[in-house]
Amino acid sequence: MQNPDPGAIPETPLFDRERSHMGYELNKMAMALVSEANRKAFAADEEAFLDRYKLSPEQRAAVLARDWQEMVRLGGNIFYILKISALNPMPVTAIGAAQVGMDHEDFLVQRLGKERRNG
Amino acid sequence: MAELIGGCGTSHVPSIGIALDRGLQDTPDWKPFFDGYIPAKEWIAEQKPDIAVVIFNDHGNAFFLDRVPTLALGVAEEYQIIDEGWGKRDIPAFKGAADFSWHLADAMVEGHFDPLICREIELDHGIQVPMELFFGRPAEWPVKIVPIFVNTVQYPIPTPQRMWELGQLLRKAIESWPGNERIVVFGTGGLTHQLQGARAGFMNRDADKAWLAEIGPNPEKYRGWTREQFVETFGSEGAELIMWLVMRGCMDAEVRTVMSHYYAPASMTGAGMVVLENEGAA
Numbered sequence: 290m291q292n293p294d295p296g297a298i299p300e301t302p303l304f305d306r307e308r309s310h311m312g313y314e315l316n317k318m319a320m321a322l323v324s325e326a327n328r329k330a331f332a333a334d335e336e337a338f339l340d341r342y343k344l345s346p347e348q349r350a351a352v353l354a355r356d357w358q359e360m361v362r363l364g365g366n367i368f369y370i371l372k373i374s375a376l377n378p379m380p381v382t383a384i385g386a387a388q389v390g391m392d393h394e395d396f397l398v399q400r401l402g403k404e405r406r407n408g
Numbered sequence: 409m410a411e412l413i414g415g416c417g418t419s420h421v422p423s424i425g426i427a428l429d430r431g432l433q434d435t436p437d438w439k440p441f442f443d444g445y446i447p448a449k450e451w452i453a454e455q456k457p458d459i460a461v462v463i464f465n466d467h468g469n470a471f472f473l474d475r476v477p478t479l480a481l482g483v484a485e486e487y488q489i490i491d492e493g494w495g496k497r498d499i500p501a502f503k504g505a506a507d508f509s510w511h512l513a514d515a516m517v518e519g520h521f522d523p524l525i526c527r528e529i530e531l532d533h534g535i536q537v538p539m540e541l542f543f544g545r546p547a548e549w550p551v552k553i554v555p556i557f558v559n560t561v562q563y564p565i566p567t568p569q570r571m572w573e574l575g576q577l578l579r580k581a582i583e584s585w586p587g588n589e590r591i592v593v594f595g596t597g598g599l600t601h602q603l604q605g606a607r608a609g610f611m612n613r614d615a616d617k618a619w620l621a622e623i624g625p626n627p628e629k630y631r632g633w634t635r636e637q638f639v640e641t642f643g644s645e646g647a648e649l650i651m652w653l654v655m656r657g658c659m660d661a662e663v664r665t666v667m668s669h670y671y672a673p674a675s676m677t678g679a680g681m682v683v684l685e686n687e688g689a690a
Contacts, residue, residue: 301605
């Protein structure tokens with residue numbers, strides 16, 4: 290895709306040059322969590338761990354708040370930022386729901402077509 | 409020459425591996441999915457391949473964004489399981505068909521495909537899950553593998569047509585290999601899923617079913633599609649389906665669809681498989 294137009298496919302952030310550039314440090318920080326030692330360091334002192342990377346103030350706040358929608362908006366790619374979720378495991382569908390700004394149960398039913406579990 | 413015994417397309421959703429790790433195969437969410445793979449396991453047990461060529465994408469595990477190979481080819485004797493962030497899964501390491509891999513490296517470069525050649529690299533769920541779905545959880549894998557990595561994460565990703573041509577080259581490499589191994593080719597990824605953006609959770613069951621029905625008899629429909637069409641139809645991560653075109657491109661023009669299976673959603677993904685045999689094969 291030369292010159293992909295981000296508006297070409299609605300509500301779909303293609304991970305192109307611009308997004309890759311914007312999210313590089315955020316994704317690099319998340320990628321580091323494939324190491325057990327880094328997971329321990331992150332869990333022990335998240336702020337100190339984040340200091341090792343050149344995150345923008347917005348990216349840093351998004352990570353600390355586990356704001357998945359915001360992380361993606363700021364160039365985070367799901368395959369990297371998902372590793373942050375491994376520290377406090379949660380289903381990927383919950384991260385999906387957060388992308389849309391929907392309640393998790395509503396997301397499962399309305400987007401994925403699952404049967405409603407609670408009422 | 410080596411014999412191409414068939415082509416398989418399959419999902420590689422990580423949640424499938426997690427379900428296996430937790431023994432959830434018989435729960436209501438998962439049983440219909442796993443049951444659909446029983447005939448595929450029987451098929452491959454009867455076929456007894458020696459080598460599995462697996463086309464898949466790394467999901468930000470072996471490769472980071474610092475260097476992104478459009479195509480990479482494993483030539484190792486052994487491949488370890490990678491830690492994706494949740495700890496290393498307890499499944500056996502893979503044995504590599506290193507001699508055939510080097511033959512394929514020669515064939516690719518001579519055929520004007522130029523892969524990154526990987527002598528030591530760990531493998532993620534993109535290859536683990538297809539192997540588990542077709543071979544279960546043996547103490548040792550019954551086949552040696554040749555991993556082919558395709559970049560489907562960082563744009564520009566390769567075009568569908570290029571995937572098809574890689575499949576055609578793979579077929580020639582199989583036929584020019586002096587060994588007598590039985591080779592199966594796996595195209596993996598998909599089906600519909602989108603994990604990012606406000607369109608996250610996009611499902612397209614009709615398109616998934618059409619893909620499974622048509623990839624055997626009518627691949628022409630898809631190989632000329634743009635990448636944008638794949639993203640629009642199957643979701644941003646569902647565009648992984650371009651990798652099935654490598655598998656389909658290495659098969660005969662005429663194939664029979666021996667079986668297919670579809671289930672949705674597996675986690676956030678349309679999931680399933682197809683097994684193809686060349687029409688001329690016994």
